[in-house]
Amino acid sequence: NAGVTQTPKFQVLKTGQSMTLQCAQDMNHEYMSWYRQDPGMGLRLIHYSVGAGITDQGEVPNGYNVSRSTTEDFPLRLLSAAPSQTSVYFCASSYEGRGYEQYFGPGTRLTVT
Amino acid sequence: AQSVAQPEDQVNVAEGNPLTVKCTYSVSGNPYLFWYVQYPNRGLQFLLKYITGDNLVKGSYGFEAEFNKSQTSFHLKKPSALVSDSALYFCAVRDLNSGGSNYKLTFGKGTLLTVNP
Numbered sequence: 001n002a003g004v005t006q007t008p009k010f011q012v013l014k015t016g017q018s019m020t021l022q023c024a025q026d027m028n029h030e031y032m033s034w035y036r037q038d039p040g041m042g043l044r045l046i047h048y049s050v051g052a053g054i055t056d057q058g059e060v061p062n063g064y065n066v067s068r069s070t071t072e073d074f075p076l077r078l079l080s081a082a083p084s085q086t087s088v089y090f091c092a093s094s095y096e097g098r099g100y101e102q103y104f105g106p107g108t109r110l111t112v113t
Numbered sequence: 114a115q116s117v118a119q120p121e122d123q124v125n126v127a128e129g130n131p132l133t134v135k136c137t138y139s140v141s142g143n144p145y146l147f148w149y150v151q152y153p154n155r156g157l158q159f160l161l162k163y164i165t166g167d168n169l170v171k172g173s174y175g176f177e178a179e180f181n182k183s184q185t186s187f188h189l190k191k192p193s194a195l196v197s198d199s200a201l202y203f204c205a206v207r208d209l210n211s212g213g214s215n216y217k218l219t220f221g222k223g224t225l226l227t228v229n230p
Contacts, residue, residue, distance in 0.1 A: 033217075040122070042203065042222035043157075058217075090156060099145045099164045100207055102218055104156040 001026050004105035006091050012111045013081040021076040021108050023091030031094045032074040033058070033102070034066065036087040043090065049074055081112045115140045115208040119221035126194045127229050134189040134224045136204030145207040146187040147218065148178055152200045160202075163187060174198070194228045201225050 007022045025032065033048040045058030049068040063085060065077040074093075078085060088109050092102040116139045126132045138144055148160040161172025168180040178189045189202060202225075205218040 035220075040222060043220040045217065045219075048217065092157075099162060100218065101147065101159055101162055102149075102157070102205075103159075104149075106156045 003027065004091055004093055004103050006089075006105035006108050008108060009106065010109050012113065013078070014113055015081060015083060017081050019078050019081070021078075021089055021091075021110070023074045023076065023105060024072050025074075025091075025093040025103070026072065027093060027095075027103065028071060029093035029095045029103070030071075031100065032068065033092045033094075034064070034074070034076045035090045035092065036060065037090060037107075038087050046076065046089075078110075083112045086110060086112045115144075115206050115219045117204050117206045117219055117221040119202075119204055119224045121224050122222075123225045123227065125227045125229060128196055129193050132191050132194040132198070132226065132228070134202050134204075134226060136187045136189065136221060138185050138187060138204070138206040140206060140208035142208055144187075146178075146180060147205040147207075148172065148176070148187075148189050149203045149205065149220075150200050151203065151223075157203065160189070196228045196230050199226055199228045 004025045030051050034046040035043040037043050044060045046064050047066040049055045052071050055066050088107050090107050091105040094100045094102045118137045146163040149157040151157045161170050163170045163180045171177045176191050201223045203223050204221040207218050
């Protein structure tokens with residue numbers, strides 16, 4: 001199993017540009033989440049999904065969109081990038097059988113100039 | 114609402130000494146508790162979890178944590194620290210009584226552990 005994969009690893013955007021961060025998992029997990037990690041802030045939940053076709057907002061959803069058309073994929077879209085979105089983004093998946101223990105991807109480091 | 118506090122931003126210990134990284138939590142019901150570790154420029158790795166049962170939980174790399182319900186704490190411990198344990202440690206909680214969103218984890222802000230040779 002590849003686990004949770006994320007692409008790209010690094011990205012630089014200009015203010016106002018849009019892009020999609022890709023996330024995929026091959027463990028057939030029901031639940032997937034997107035977090036952002038900022039110094040001194042820990043991990044903050046952006047959006048999450050409880051299954052294909054079902055998504056909901058987390059703690060910091062503004063400026064981001066998600067969709068979940070398949071169990072495997074959970075892309076995160078930045079609609080119009082802002083410098084405040086400079087961060088490291090982690091995708092994670094989980095399932096009930098292990099108490100919703102999160103399996104994390106390697107992360108995407110995004111810089112918005 | 115569920116929350117987690119890691120009261121120390123940084124912990125420094127000498128190699129070979131015991132280490133403790135503190136975590137306290139707040140939930141309305143029963144908690145699931147987790148510890149994750151992040152090495153530089155890497156993703157988060159699972160260390161251990163408490164769901165039910167024995168209050169002392171053993172995990173990866175010789176780490177353990179003790180669940181204390183009366184003090185609402187879940188401190189991470191290791192009897193003898195290694196330089197390679199230096200990393201960022203996150204505590205997380207899931208509230209079993211938070212209704213339809215009870216699969217979500219709330220993370221602390223992290224504690225940077227430095228083990229000096």
